[in-house]
Amino acid sequence: MNFRDTLQALCVVIIWGFNFAAIKVSVTSVPPLTLTIIRFAITALLLLPFFRLSLDQIKKTIPIALVLGVGHFGLFFVGFQGADAATVALLLQLGVPFSSILAAVFFADKLGWKRSIGMSLAFCGAAFLAGEPQGGTVISIICVIACAFSWAWANILIKKANDIPPLAIMGWMSLFAIPVLLMMSYMWESNQIEAITDAPIHIWLLLSYTILASSVLAYHLWYSLIKRLDVNQVVPFTLLAPMIGVGAGVFILGEEFTLYKMAGGILTLTGVAIIQFRQIKKAKQA
Numbered sequence: 001m002n003f004r005d006t007l008q009a010l011c012v013v014i015i016w017g018f019n020f021a022a023i024k025v026s027v028t029s030v031p032p033l034t035l036t037i038i039r040f041a042i043t044a045l046l047l048l049p050f051f052r053l054s055l056d057q058i059k060k061t062i063p064i065a066l067v068l069g070v071g072h073f074g075l076f077f078v079g080f081q082g083a084d085a086a087t088v089a090l091l092l093q094l095g096v097p098f099s100s101i102l103a104a105v106f107f108a109d110k111l112g113w114k115r116s117i118g119m120s121l122a123f124c125g126a127a128f129l130a131g132e133p134q135g136g137t138v139i140s141i142i143c144v145i146a147c148a149f150s151w152a153w154a155n156i157l158i159k160k161a162n163d164i165p166p167l168a169i170m171g172w173m174s175l176f177a178i179p180v181l182l183m184m185s186y187m188w189e190s191n192q193i194e195a196i197t198d199a200p201i202h203i204w205l206l207l208s209y210t211i212l213a214s215s216v217l218a219y220h221l222w223y224s225l226i227k228r229l230d231v232n233q234v235v236p237f238t239l240l241a242p243m244i245g246v247g248a249g250v251f252i253l254g255e256e257f258t259l260y261k262m263a264g265g266i267l268t269l270t271g272v273a274i275i276q277f278r279q280i281k282k283a284k285q286a
Contacts, residue, residue, distance in 0.1 A: 017244020047171025069177025089245025
């Protein structure tokens with residue numbers, strides 16, 4: 001892995017890490033589902049002109065829109081409304097053990113004792129994070145955990161849609177998720193128009209960062225790395241994103257770095273690291 005590739009990988013995880021703080025600030029002014037709808041509408045406008053899908057590919061993308069667009073991104077923004085950015089950054093890593101569990105169910109992938117230990121550590125860490133009094137409301141914590149599960153489930157669906165480019169999935173998934181999110185916003189949110197018109201300029205700058213940097217640029221850079229390099233060279237960098245997210249929450253947003261966060265973060269990231277490195281080793285042996 002040369003210097004350019006290392007710099008590119010670091011750029012991606014830094015963008016993703018600071019995105020936690022950007023979203024946390026954004027949902028203080030605009031309701032989370034409304035913000036997700038705006039994000040998806042702009043993402044679709046940016047990407048759809050460059051990608052056309054067949055009817056069969058559209059059929060594959062619709063379930064991804066429901067699971068990834070509504071289940072992951074929708075709940076992701078909702079979770080931020082009542083939880084610390086640092087807590088969300090760490091709990092989101094449960095997507096890795098959830099992916100291992102779903103792989104065992106759908107692909108008969110044997111977990112083994114090492115990955116089982118990793119999952120146990122990750123879920124113990126999540127319990128510490130969920131138990132922190134100032135970490136977030138019960139509903140927010142549940143939303144973030146459900147969001148992590150939805151991400152893992154979406155990976156299974158995306159794996160089956162390997163004939164569709166990643167950015168095409170992002171663009172069409174955004175479009176197909178909007179009607180469902182509109183109905184959810186109508187039922188559960190209020191004063192959406194007023195919130196949009198009254199939102200200060202920095203909210204739109206932060207949303208632009210989330211769309212252009214996190215959704216488009218970072219994913220493009222990430223998948224270009226995946227294509228050029230071995231997965232075992234790239235995947236370990238993902239462990240830096242939650243660390244940067246915690247740092248952004250503490251030093252930029254002024255969130256308290258408690259014993260719960262420290263213990264939960266260490267356990268969760270250790271468990272995730274064990275799972276990831278074990279999966280990389282297993283893939284090399286295959």
